[in-house]
Amino acid sequence: MPTAVASSSPDGAAGSAATAAALPRRRQRYALLLVNSLVLLFVQGVAPPSEGQRLVVTVLAATSLLLALRAAGVKRPLRELAAVLGVLVIALSVVSVVTGGVGEGVTRLMNAALVGLGPPVIAVGIVRDLQVTRQVRVEALAGVLSLYLLLGMLFAFLYGAIDKLGSAPFFAGGETATVAHCVYFSFTTLTTVGYGDYVAQSDLGHTLSIFEALIGQIYLVTVVSLIVTNIRRPLQPDRTTTPEATP
Numbered sequence: 001m002p003t004a005v006a007s008s009s010p011d012g013a014a015g016s017a018a019t020a021a022a023l024p025r026r027r028q029r030y031a032l033l034l035v036n037s038l039v040l041l042f043v044q045g046v047a048p049p050s051e052g053q054r055l056v057v058t059v060l061a062a063t064s065l066l067l068a069l070r071a072a073g074v075k076r077p078l079r080e081l082a083a084v085l086g087v088l089v090i091a092l093s094v095v096s097v098v099t100g101g102v103g104e105g106v107t108r109l110m111n112a113a114l115v116g117l118g119p120p121v122i123a124v125g126i127v128r129d130l131q132v133t134r135q136v137r138v139e140a141l142a143g144v145l146s147l148y149l150l151l152g153m154l155f156a157f158l159y160g161a162i163d164k165l166g167s168a169p170f171f172a173g174g175e176t177a178t179v180a181h182c183v184y185f186s187f188t189t190l191t192t193v194g195y196g197d198y199v200a201q202s203d204l205g206h207t208l209s210i211f212e213a214l215i216g217q218i219y220l221v222t223v224v225s226l227i228v229t230n231i232r233r234p235l236q237p238d239r240t241t242t243p244e245a246t247p
Helices: 010-046 051-071 076-099 104-116 118-133 138-165 179-190 203-229
Strands: none
Touching: 010 051, 010 138, 010 179, 051 076, 051 104, 051 118, 051 138, 051 179, 076 104, 104 118, 104 138, 118 138, 138 179, 138 203, 179 203
16 A cells, blocks of 8 residues: 655754754743843833833833834834833933933833733743743743733833823722832733722723733633743654545
């Protein structure tokens, strides 16, 4: 009985080999991305509010986007475009610090755009690496944790932008929406801890908080738990059934 022999495209094999060769460098980049995300979180939560803090936060947010693109192996033209975007946002932040021409609400909105582009890029990079290695590696864990941190900071920036650009304070009870307060509220919402000392007062704030809690809970019990329980385990090979030939 004749049997069909599967042939692989030389271009496809070369592409897979190039991707596999780049994986060791990507492991370091995912680790750098996680460290940068933790530093960004620390600066927002601990550093006192000041013009210098705003500038440092913007620089770290732009760096997180560039690291995410490099870790995911995105093509160079897109990385260069992201670099231009990051430089533009940093320049506007400098203008805001020096002249006050750009409001803090606009700055927080631009920071939200920078960190908001990171999660989908990280997700694509992790899926691509899993397809090549057929194994859940440590760098995948660093990637999903970075994605989680960037999600929390994305909502924090949005809450701050709503406070500064809206007609009413974001928090109820007269609480000020400092950077640290927004980060604290965002991550207590994302992790569904909800201490209750800070509460959004507008319908938009309530709705965003609901979405953040849902995303955070679903992400932890699905993506993170799946990565952690399968770390170092090879992925199951694809099983395809071939019909038997009839004589």
